Amino acid sequence: MGEQKIVRREDGAGGKYMGDFLRKLIIPRFDSSAGEIRLSDMDDSSDFGDYAFTTDTYVVTPPIFPGGSIGKLAICGTANDLAVIGAEPKIMSMSLLIQEGFQLETLERILDDMEQWVKELGVAVITGDTKVVEADIGVAINTSGIGIRNRHLERNIEVVRDYRDYPWRWVRDCGAGEGEAVIVSGRIAEHGVAVLNAREGIDFDMNVESDAFPVWLFLKNALDAGGITAMKDATRGGIANALNEIAEKSRVGMIIDEERIPISGEIQGFCGALGLDPLSIANEGKVVMTVVSDLAEETLKALRKAGQKDAEIIGYTTSEFSEVVIETSIGTRKVLPPPVADPVPRVC
Amino acid sequence: MGEQKIVRREDGAGGKYMGDFLRKLIIPRFDSSAGEIRLSDMDDSSDFGDYAFTTDTYVVTPPIFPGGSIGKLAICGTANDLAVIGAEPKIMSMSLLIQEGFQLETLERILDDMEQWVKELGVAVITGDTKVVEADIGVAINTSGIGIRNRHLERNIEVVRDYRDYPWRWVRDCGAGEGEAVIVSGRIAEHGVAVLNAREGIDFDMNVESDAFPVWLFLKNALDAGGITAMKDATRGGIANALNEIAEKSRVGMIIDEERIPISGEIQGFCGALGLDPLSIANEGKVVMTVVSDLAEETLKALRKAGQKDAEIIGYTTSEFSEVVIETSIGTRKVLPPPVADPVPRVC
Numbered sequence: 001m002g003e004q005k006i007v008r009r010e011d012g013a014g015g016k017y018m019g020d021f022l023r024k025l026i027i028p029r030f031d032s033s034a035g036e037i038r039l040s041d042m043d044d045s046s047d048f049g050d051y052a053f054t055t056d057t058y059v060v061t062p063p064i065f066p067g068g069s070i071g072k073l074a075i076c077g078t079a080n081d082l083a084v085i086g087a088e089p090k091i092m093s094m095s096l097l098i099q100e101g102f103q104l105e106t107l108e109r110i111l112d113d114m115e116q117w118v119k120e121l122g123v124a125v126i127t128g129d130t131k132v133v134e135a136d137i138g139v140a141i142n143t144s145g146i147g148i149r150n151r152h153l154e155r156n157i158e159v160v161r162d163y164r165d166y167p168w169r170w171v172r173d174c175g176a177g178e179g180e181a182v183i184v185s186g187r188i189a190e191h192g193v194a195v196l197n198a199r200e201g202i203d204f205d206m207n208v209e210s211d212a213f214p215v216w217l218f219l220k221n222a223l224d225a226g227g228i229t230a231m232k233d234a235t236r237g238g239i240a241n242a243l244n245e246i247a248e249k250s251r252v253g254m255i256i257d258e259e260r261i262p263i264s265g266e267i268q269g270f271c272g273a274l275g276l277d278p279l280s281i282a283n284e285g286k287v288v289m290t291v292v293s294d295l296a297e298e299t300l301k302a303l304r305k306a307g308q309k310d311a312e313i314i315g316y317t318t319s320e321f322s323e324v325v326i327e328t329s330i331g332t333r334k335v336l337p338p339p340v341a342d343p344v345p346r347v348c
Numbered sequence: 349m350g351e352q353k354i355v356r357r358e359d360g361a362g363g364k365y366m367g368d369f370l371r372k373l374i375i376p377r378f379d380s381s382a383g384e385i386r387l388s389d390m391d392d393s394s395d396f397g398d399y400a401f402t403t404d405t406y407v408v409t410p411p412i413f414p415g416g417s418i419g420k421l422a423i424c425g426t427a428n429d430l431a432v433i434g435a436e437p438k439i440m441s442m443s444l445l446i447q448e449g450f451q452l453e454t455l456e457r458i459l460d461d462m463e464q465w466v467k468e469l470g471v472a473v474i475t476g477d478t479k480v481v482e483a484d485i486g487v488a489i490n491t492s493g494i495g496i497r498n499r500h501l502e503r504n505i506e507v508v509r510d511y512r513d514y515p516w517r518w519v520r521d522c523g524a525g526e527g528e529a530v531i532v533s534g535r536i537a538e539h540g541v542a543v544l545n546a547r548e549g550i551d552f553d554m555n556v557e558s559d560a561f562p563v564w565l566f567l568k569n570a571l572d573a574g575g576i577t578a579m580k581d582a583t584r585g586g587i588a589n590a591l592n593e594i595a596e597k598s599r600v601g602m603i604i605d606e607e608r609i610p611i612s613g614e615i616q617g618f619c620g621a622l623g624l625d626p627l628s629i630a631n632e633g634k635v636v637m638t639v640v641s642d643l644a645e646e647t648l649k650a651l652r653k654a655g656q657k658d659a660e661i662i663g664y665t666t667s668e669f670s671e672v673v674i675e676t677s678i679g680t681r682k683v684l685p686p687p688v689a690d691p692v693p694r695v696c
Binding site: 012022 | 358361370380381382383385393395401403439445447450451452453455460474476478482485486490494
C-alpha cells in the first residue's frame with residue numbers, strides 16, 4: 001500500500017477511517033473551541049456561552065424513502081446532534097445545493113417535510129442559502145443548528161453530581177463512568193435498512209420505515225429523570241459506533257447483553273439475508289446513553305412514558321476492560337469493534 | 349411558457365429569479381426570526397440576542413484560482429455576510445462534501461487556505477462534518493458563521509442616530525435614507541473574472557486575481573468613522589445586485605456616477621471582449637454601503653487608511669425616483685436593472 005493520494009469513500013463514512021482522516025487533515029489545522037467542547041473532541045455539538053452549535057450536510061439516495069425524506073433528516077439529524085449534549089434545538093440555518101433539472105415536485109415534498117419537523121420542534125429557520133449546480137448531486141442539504149442550555153439539562157447535571165464528579169456543563173460523550181447502565185432508546189437499524197430497501201434493485205417485501213425523529217422530544221423527559229452521563233445519537237456506524245465512541249472517550253469498557261438489544265424480526269431477516277450487521281447500521285432517531293445505575297430504571301420509565309416503548313437497558317459499563325463486549329444468548333463473549341465505515345453509504 | 353416543473357440554473361444564481369424562487373418555495377414555509385432580522389428579509393445574516401448567524405455553501409469551478417480557492421472563499425464569504433450587518437465574525441462550522449477520488453493534494457491546499465484565513469480573522473472553527481459522495485461535485489464547502497455585536501457597531505449606530513431615525517440594532521440592507529452617499533470599497537468584478545479566466549477554454553493573458561478578502565478587517569475602521577446606514581457585500585450579481593437590493597429594500601433611488609466606479613482597465617477589456625457587464629459580476633471582498641453624507645469623506649478616509657485605497661464615493665441616494673440610475677461620462681442617464689441571475693455560474 002502506497003501513500004493515500006485521493007479521498008476514499010470510507011474517509012467520510014462515519015467510522016474509524018473517517019476519524020483518522022479528520023485527525024490527519026482537519027484537527028491539526030482548525031482545532032479550537034469557544035467554550036467547553038473542542039473541535040478535536042469530535043462530540044456531536046460544540047458550545048459557546050449557553051448555546052450549543054452543530055452542522056451537518058445530508059446526502060441521501062433516494063431523497064424520499066419510507067418514513068421520511070432528506071428534508072425530515074436535515075431537520076431531525078441536526079436537532080439530534082444538539083439534543084444529545086443536552087441542548088434544546090432552537091435556531092437553524094438551511095443551505096440547499098440542488099442539481100439543475102431536479103423535479104420541483106420532489107423538492108416541494110422535501111421542503112414540506114422540513115416545514116413539518118421545524119414546526120414539531122419549534123425551531124426557527126432564520127438564515128439560508130440556495131445554489132443550483134450541474135453536478136449529479138440530486139439535492140444536498142446543510143443545516144446548522146443552535147441550541148440552548150435549559151432546566152432539563154441543568155437538573156440532569158445536578159443529579160449526576162450528587163453521585164459522582166462530573167466536570168462538564170453539557171452531557172458529553174466522554175462522560176460515562178464505571179458501573180453505569182447503558183440504555184438504547186428504541187429498536188435499531190431501521191433508518192439504514194429503510195433507505196437501502198428503497199434503492200433500485202433491492203426491494204424486500206417488508207414494512208420497515210426510517211426511524212427519523214427529533215429525539216429532543218423524548219430526551220427532555222429522560223433528562224428530567226436525571227442521571228444521564230453520556231449520550232450519542234447512533235447515526236453513521238450505528239450503535240456499534242456510538243457505544244465504542246462513548247467507551248473509548250470515557251475510558252470505560254462495556255458489557256452488552258445481545259438479547260436485550262431491541263430489534264425487529266424483519267430487520268434481523270433483512271440484515272441476515274444481505275450479510276449486514278444491524279449494530280453498525282444507521283439510525284436517525286435513536287440515542288445510546290449511559291446512566292447512573294441507581295437511576296437507570298427511572299430513566300427507562302421516562303423514555304417509555306415519552307413514547308419510546310422499546311427503550312431497553314442493554315448493558316453496563318465496567319473498568320475491568322476497555323472494549324465493548326457483547327454477551328450472546330448462549331453466554332459467549334465477543335468484542336464489538338468500532339465499524340471502519342458505515343456499511344450502507346449515502347443514508348444521512 | 350408552461351408551469352415551472354424543474355429547478356433551473358437561475359433559481360440559484362443570486363438575482364431576481366432566485367428571489368422569486370425563494371419567495372415561492374422557502375419563505376412561505378419557513379419565515380421566522382429569533383431577533384430583529386427575519387428570514388424573509390433576506391439580509392446577509394440574521395440575528396439572535398447579541399449574535400449574528402449566517403450560512404453559505406460554496407461551489408466553485410475550478411476550486412483553486414488566481415488569488416484564492418474555494419477554501420479562502422468559504423471562510424471569507426461567510427465572515428463577510430456577518431461583517432456587513434456590522435457583526436464581528438467569531439465562530440464557524442465547516443461541512444465538507446467531497447467527491448470520491450478527489451485529489452488529496454488539492455484538498456490539502458484548500459484546507460491550508462481555510463486555515464490561513466481562519467487565523468487572519470481570529471475565528472474559531474468549533475464543529476464540522478465530512479461526507480464523501482460519488483456525484484461529480486469536486487468539493488463543496490458549507491460554512492455557517494456566528495458573529496457578535498461589539499463597540500464598532502454600537503458606535504456606528506449611535507452616530508447614525510444623531511442624524512436620523514434608525515430603528516435597528518444592526519446595519520441593515522434596508523437602512524439607507526435619502527441624500528446619503530453611496531460608497532464602494534474598491535475595484536469591482538475581480539473575483540468573477542479571475543475564476544472565469546481560470547476555466548478551461550478561456551485564458552486571457554492578464555494578471556487579474558480574485559479579490560476574496562475578509563471585509564471585517566477594514567469595515568471595523570469604517571464603522572468607527574460612523575454613519576454607515578446600509579451595507580452589502582457585492583457577491584452574486586455584483587454591485588448591480590447589491591445597489592438594487594439596498595435601493596429596493598430601503599425605498600430610495602440612487603444616482604451613480606459611472607466614471608467613479610473603480611475598475612481596472614484589464615477587467616474592462618475582458619468584460620468588453622466577452623460581452624459581460626462588470627457591474628453584475630461577483631466580488632468577494634467588496635462592500636457597497638450608504639453613509640450619512642456629512643460623514644462620507646471620513647468613512648472614505650477610514651477605508652483607504654485600512655488598505656482599501658480604491659474605495660470611492662460613487663453616488664447618492666435620492667427620493668426623486670426609486671431606481672438605481674447610472675449617469676455616464678457624457679451625461680446620459682440609464683436605469684441599472686437588478687440582474688436576473690449571475691452571468692458567471694459557480695463562482696461562489
